C-alpha cells in the first residue's frame with residue numbers, strides 16, 4: 609500500500625498523528641519507507657554528506673579518534689562505533705588512515721549501529737575488508753571504552769514540534785483536510801517535563817526528539833561507566849528554537865507533506881539540549897565548534913597539500929573544491945557543528 613494512503617487511513621481511524629509518527633512511517637515503513645527502498649546517499653541519491661564529498665573528512669575523523677585513544681584510553685583494543693554510517697565511507701577512510709599509523713600492537717574493533725537493512729547490505733559490501741559488528745540497539749555496545757562517531761545521525765531521527773500559545777505549548781500534528789494531508793495544532797495544552805521549554809515567547813516553535821534523547825542518554829551512561837568519547841557532527845543550532853524540519857529529494861527542498869516516503873526528512877540537532885543532558889550527568893561537553901574550525905584545526909589544508917603533490921592541476925582543483933565545500937561558511941562550514949562528550953575535562957583536538 610502507498611505510504612500516503614496508509615497515513616490517511618490511520619488519521620481517518622484514530623485522528624491526527626504526531627510528527628514523529630509521520631516521520632517514522634515515511635522513513636521506515638517496511639514496504640515503502642524511504643530508508644528501506646532507494647539509494648538515498650551520494651551524488652546519485654537525494655543528499656550528500658561530508659564523507660561522501662571528500663575522503664579527507666573520514667581520514668581526519670579517524671585520526672582524531674586514534675589521537676583520543678592514545679591520549680586517554682591507551683589500551684590494546686581501539687573500539688570505534690559509528691552511528692548510522694550510510695554507505696560506510698567515513699569508516700573506510702577512517703580505518704585506512706588509522707591503519708597507516710598504528711602497528712600490530714593495536715586491534716581495531718569496529719561496531720556499527722544501523723537500522724536500514726538496505727544500508728546494512730551496502731555497508732557489508734563496502735566494508736568487506738574491515739572486521740565490523742552490526743548492532744540494532746545502542747544498549748548492545750560492548751562494555752569497554754568506545755569512541756563513538758555520529759555524523760549526520762541525530763538529524764535523521766524523528767522529532768515532534770510544539771508551538772507556544774498564550775496558555776502553553778500545543779503539539780503540531782498531521783491531519784487531513786478535503787482529502788489532503790495538512791498540519792494542525794492540537795487544542796490540548798502539552799506540559800513539558802524538560803527545562804529547555806522555558807523562556808519562550810508566544811508563536812515560538814520548539815522541536816523535541818524522544819529518540820535522540822533516548823540514544824544520547826544511553827551513550828552518556830555508557831561513557832560514565834566505561835569511558836570513551838562521543839563525537840557529534842551535524843547541522844544544528846544552539847538556541848533550540850524554530851521549525852527546522854526539512855524534506856529533501858534529488859538535492860532539492862520539498863514540501864514536508866508532499867509524496868510521503870520519497871524524500872529524506874531531517875531536522876537541525878538541538879545542541880543546547882544535548883549539552884544539558886550530558887552536563888546533568890556530570891559529563892564533560894566540549895565547546896560547540898563550527899565544522900570549518902574543527903577541520904582546519906585537524907589539518908585539512910595540510911592533508912590537501914599532500915594529496916595534491918603529484919596530481920594533475922585538474923585533479924588538484926577538484927580536491928580543493930571538495931574541501932572548500934566542507935569548510936566554506938556559506939556551504940557546510942558554518943551550519944555544521946561539532947561537539948564531543950567525554951568523562952573528564954580533557955583537551956580535545958579541534959574542540960578546545
Ligand SMILES: C[S@@+](CC[C@H](N)C(=O)[O-])C[C@H]1O[C@@H](n2cnc3c(N)ncnc32)[C@H](O)[C@@H]1O
Nearest residue numbers: 643657692693694721722723724759760761764
Ligand atoms: C543522513 S544518513 C548519514 C549517513 C552517514 N553518517 C554519512 O555521514 O554519510 C543517516 C544514517 O542513520 C541511519 N539511521 C537513521 N535512524 C536510525 C536509527 N534509529 N537507528 C540506527 N540507524 C539509523 C540511516 O539508515 C543512515 O545510515
